Amino acid sequence: MEVLYVLLVLLVATRLVGEVAVRLGQPALVGELLAGVLLGIVVTNHGAAFPVLAELPDDPVFDAITDLGIFFLMLMAGLDLRPWKLAEASGRAIVIAVGGLALPLALGIGVGGWLLPASELRSAQALFIGAALAVTAVPVSVGVLLSMGRLDTSAGRLIVSAAIVDDVLSLLLLAILTAVLQTGHQPDTAALLTLAGRVALYFAIAILIGRFLFPWLGGKIGALRGHEFEFSFLILAALAYAVLAEALSMHFLIGAFLAGLFFVRNTIDEETYDDVFGKVSALTHGFFAPVFFASIGIHVSGEALIQAPAFLATLVLAATAGKLLGAGIPARLSGMDARDSLAVGIGMNARGAVELIVADVALRAGLFSVPDPPGAIVASLYSAIVITAITTTLFTPIGLKWLYRGSDPFPDDDAQSAAPPPATKSDRAVDVST
């Protein structure tokens, strides 16, 4: 029964603070994280009054719920990302995406190499910092741009395309990171080759199943008489992809994401697709995502701010500079004006769920336990990364609103497109905003 009590506390806290965040023009995710941080502070200081909550971070049930949170968030991310949008991404968007990924990655690895203490996990920790800084959160950017009525401008479209490309590249990065964490601390060439073979095998299987078996099975579903089979079908497919990913040394989230990606409108009929999409969205945004973000927040310790403030400031700076310059300069070179180029950089700077999932994966893989004693930097590394995610995500809506203050939305579009998009579309886009 404890699980119901825990869920009650987490859901009440996250939904309340999340609502406050949304009203302040921030993504709900920021509020949900802060709710977790607040709960963490309460529990640290008054743990005796809330024994169940105090034991939460070490509870296997809570770990399982967090796993399910990651699973549904990535499934949702896959569902949201349409493969043909990837195919549509222009050469310009790809250059911006690669720049916006490579520079913060390099800066993150550089900061790690410079400041981390020597240990057997040092290079893995540096790679982790780079990966965490390199991530871009498509949902946050989409939500902010939509709320400003700027999604359908040339800068808006470019931000979204580039962020989508970034998302996929980040996952590849995460696959490498997970493998490095699993195969040992300093993988040799043979281990890396084995890993590359497994990754290739996994993607080959996943793509074959997704392209051929999925639509075939989808066509059969209508003939089944059991109840809610379409919903079960998607969950089952995602579970199967996830378990296969683990079996081949990758993180299960890759599987959940790919299953979402292959569950497209033509797999099953359109109406059923929309129905299933709505159900997964409710489960994710109404239940698992808030609980997951709270769980991330609970693990944050304010000591990072006190123990290693310079390190934290360096991370935030490297993250922001990496995106502003890495994405902004290619945008400017491609012929955008200065303001739109800056907007591209700011829009790509939100990190959101994927960075937090990366942090959670690394935390549970024991990445922050070495050297022993860890010293101020490593001890505060997890918290510093989460605080970086919160800070950069907060910065995106504030920065974009400041950049376009007083200016007319849709400067390069006709008046028609200034009208809000049709209901379903806008629902869909808001779906993404946590």
Add this chain to the structure above:
Amino acid sequence: MEVLYVLLVLLVATRLVGEVAVRLGQPALVGELLAGVLLGIVVTNHGAAFPVLAELPDDPVFDAITDLGIFFLMLMAGLDLRPWKLAEASGRAIVIAVGGLALPLALGIGVGGWLLPASELRSAQALFIGAALAVTAVPVSVGVLLSMGRLDTSAGRLIVSAAIVDDVLSLLLLAILTAVLQTGHQPDTAALLTLAGRVALYFAIAILIGRFLFPWLGGKIGALRGHEFEFSFLILAALAYAVLAEALSMHFLIGAFLAGLFFVRNTIDEETYDDVFGKVSALTHGFFAPVFFASIGIHVSGEALIQAPAFLATLVLAATAGKLLGAGIPARLSGMDARDSLAVGIGMNARGAVELIVADVALRAGLFSVPDPPGAIVASLYSAIVITAITTTLFTPIGLKWLYRGSDPFPDDDAQSAAPPPATKSDRAVDVST
């Protein structure tokens, strides 16, 4: 990650066998239970090959998932049960319901008193048997009657009304049983009075909140800007009701059920209600219910059939005779013909989810651990109760079809009502059929 693997195995097995059951004209629940029993047999005999599955019955994560399964099943049961249907139940339905509850209850307690070995838990065990036999599964009866086109006949309507009254009475019985399990083995008068006071307090609070706070909060939800708030609202309300029930010595499932009951169409607008209902239904029938029924099945041991076959036969006989006579005789006395009276008895004989939940609650409360060693009867009690549920539930569709073989459906209604009910209604009714 183990949790995803476990969920994959359970969902694949239950949905496959469940589909076979539905195609054979049986409720999906029967197939899902059997899938669990089969998994249990595989795991018992080849546990070394499936170490994760073999440890399942003792896994805290699995316990938590089972709790969530009970939670969502009871929430769904509450959502399905409309309070005004209770108010509509005729005097005749109430007499049939009370007869159909009291006789199997008495027979169950009698069988327990007769066959159970002496121990400090003997009276609690006898009460458990009585409560398990007394339960009626509204969903199973509705599903079967609907599939036969007999839901809208006078016998059909009477079965459903009486079964609904039984459902509510069963929950009261379960509240008493849980309290007896919690307050100690032989509660004295003071303990029983304290308990009665708590139950009264709980229902008073629950009804006040449900009648006044719920609709008020429901009206405010539309103004919130966070995503999927309506879904979260129902889940939050049910969690709050459940936690409060536990705090007042009742089982949390009472809270989930009541929250569903008070979440009626006028709490929020109709369209939102239908949307939230569909989402909870998907989550319950497409995910948690199959997993829960599988978990019940996994705990079943075929040894009950071998160790205590006479006891098992006595239970099935007492359960069936209790319903056939306890509900059938009042029906006959009220003026129905013999065949419809028998149909009422058979229709009330399906047990379904609530009996299984009662069994699960008792198992986890340690009811089957005394005396030590327990002897053949107590050792096989849990399995015998589950097998009784499966048997009586199987018997309902077979018995009703046999009873009405070759006869015209809707003998007492006009041709119009022989047409299938409108899509939404039929979806709703099938919703209930697990």
